[in-house]
Amino acid sequence: MTNFPIVNLLSKPEHTLKTIYVACRTCYSALYPIKIWEDSCDEGKMLNLVKKVLSSGHHSTVEHCQFVFAISGVSRACTHQLVRHRHMSFSQKSQRYVTEKGNFEYITPPKIENSNLNEEYKELMEKISNFYEKMITAGIPAEDARAILPNATTSSLVVSLNLRELMHLAQLRLCTNAQLEIRTLVKKMCDLVIAEEPWLKEYLVPKCEIKGYCDEIRGCGRKPQKA
């Protein structure tokens, strides 16, 4: 369970940098975008323009690149946070239509796992699982029986988002003040994208790296507090 959450990159643009480059140039050029697309162009030149455009805050140009992830082993506490991002698309395992009977799975926060309360935590989870199965067997519908399922219960999702939203997600959820589980999840998502597109590394960072300061009420010290 220590490799939770499980994150895989299902889909990515065939030409990430080139797509963004063509979008950027289309704004400032008399050329047809298909001509810009077809003309050969070396990567260094493309990267140069894209970085310049991004540093001036013109971020709509990276919306043209979408990434699709398969996510599992993530708690419902975490998915309740994740689905608050309204520019993302989600297809999530339903607790109404999929019974947890026989396959109840849950996460254990490290601070509980490493405490002397871990055994009691596991016992409670088993108690919950048993009563859930009892209710299902007694004919209570899954959508009602799930009332007792804890936040720790895992879920699965297919998630997609464009690069602009991924950059935004990173800024908020890689912050030390974000909860550990979603921080880990978003870190894995970013790492998978960076493995494909190493030049994105400097853009998939917590917000303090972009702003140059921390605007949280209590900072972690990575950057100075906002004056």
Added chain:
Amino acid sequence: MTNFPIVNLLSKPEHTLKTIYVACRTCYSALYPIKIWEDSCDEGKMLNLVKKVLSSGHHSTVEHCQFVFAISGVSRACTHQLVRHRHMSFSQKSQRYVTEKGNFEYITPPKIENSNLNEEYKELMEKISNFYEKMITAGIPAEDARAILPNATTSSLVVSLNLRELMHLAQLRLCTNAQLEIRTLVKKMCDLVIAEEPWLKEYLVPKCEIKGYCDEIRGCGRKPQKA
């Protein structure tokens, strides 16, 4: 607890019908919208135009009216569904920053309440509550201790949405196939709006009433299945 969820309308437009009327006329008139706004106009005439525009599917005109609700006594299972509506705005009670210690509150689905499992349900809730308090007392942060809190745990939110999204919400969540709790919640939201604007009654209905047929895989019989 039988009056759960608790729903109050905090804010509504001062002139709902007039606002929509002016938006509709602006599209089809050479007059300045401020002139249309200032000219007196009887309600019947306004209603007539608005109904005609709405029946032709031109729904962006009702986005100019926003409603704000205070919601409490609603389960986290239900709020996880609610926040999937990406055109709404939410400010929700945090389980990270607000401890449930001393004020753990939960819903009981009627099918459990009316079964012979209700006592066992209540005992489990008490067990969960006790272990939660034990963890908090032992120094486990609320954001980790909440891992054991059940879907039944209640939450509070301030929610706002425009009339177009309220119509969409009604269409999806007043459907018999929606879960009872969110159906009850959305019914209360709609009833509060209809109490202020009775002419909206015909628009705050399940999707089958708008389409004339049911497109669900299993219908409830209210309308015939899609051919």
Added chain:
Amino acid sequence: MTNFPIVNLLSKPEHTLKTIYVACRTCYSALYPIKIWEDSCDEGKMLNLVKKVLSSGHHSTVEHCQFVFAISGVSRACTHQLVRHRHMSFSQKSQRYVTEKGNFEYITPPKIENSNLNEEYKELMEKISNFYEKMITAGIPAEDARAILPNATTSSLVVSLNLRELMHLAQLRLCTNAQLEIRTLVKKMCDLVIAEEPWLKEYLVPKCEIKGYCDEIRGCGRKPQKA
């Protein structure tokens, strides 16, 4: 100019149907989505599930597929309509930063081209072009000189949207009541997608084909008016 607008498909998902299938199954299955993805599955079975899910109105599952287009030779009248679609992403040629000097291009609506006013139309366009160049030469910035440029002036864009929005776009803009130019543009976009994914043909249609009736105030007779 008769082949205006010029539309090219720059990017599409590597596995459109499979991505949607995995999204659909994730909602109703205890399996991890990566397992569903990796398991081989024949196309017929995938298509079967996806069609069933789509016919029940569960359209969020097709948001995971994004298409990117390069568009040129489209009038600013048309792009003003196009950018009203708020779920799409746009990178459009700027009339502030790109001068039309020496490359002014415009569309001619067929009803003008085929009338005896066509010559006068062309003369006016030339007059406009000449005065535009005169202003630029006199030092008027392009962002001000463009005040005289007509709606007929062409523009270029990189546009991206997901399949759900493409279906929505088709429903509204393939309707006979949509203006000819945007209808032609959207038809070309849909045809390019259908060439790649022929099974989408039945979903990229005007709204009357989906609803079974016409809800426009004045219909074209393709489907009966709404009762």
Added chain:
Amino acid sequence: MTNFPIVNLLSKPEHTLKTIYVACRTCYSALYPIKIWEDSCDEGKMLNLVKKVLSSGHHSTVEHCQFVFAISGVSRACTHQLVRHRHMSFSQKSQRYVTEKGNFEYITPPKIENSNLNEEYKELMEKISNFYEKMITAGIPAEDARAILPNATTSSLVVSLNLRELMHLAQLRLCTNAQLEIRTLVKKMCDLVIAEEPWLKEYLVPKCEIKGYCDEIRGCGRKPQKA
């Protein structure tokens, strides 16, 4: 024409500060939001909390306040920019359904008005207007005849947006690099809101005031360039 664009505030929340305050407190309190709403609270205390929450970047709390504007005397060049803001709602005068015959109105950019090209500009506008009327009289539909109408042609809209989007709009469009007309328009929108809610003055400012630096490629000197 010097008072163009014409902007009026049609609708605003009855209790802007209180609504935001209740939204903020709901996140961090065990109290029901309706209780927070009903409890009296002095304005100073409310303002204090709201400012603290806003300065930490938690901006979703101001989405609960919507403002509705009537706008006229604004060029189609400007409205093409305005409708690119995808979190706003628009009802705009249609050039397809409303003929400009007899009421063609246009803006003149100050740099043209104050140049020796102003007379030629006015003559061209008259020529365009005359040919437009000739086409309409000859039976060319308005949707086609408008092909010759210039960017300078004025339009009218009803526009609504929430406070979060108004803050975002101000940050982008009050920047010296935004075009004069949209800068003037957005300034008028902000001033109308500030007249009602003076405490918002510090939030309705160009982005450099929020960031503390300028991230544009060419800055105006108001703030130092980003390092």
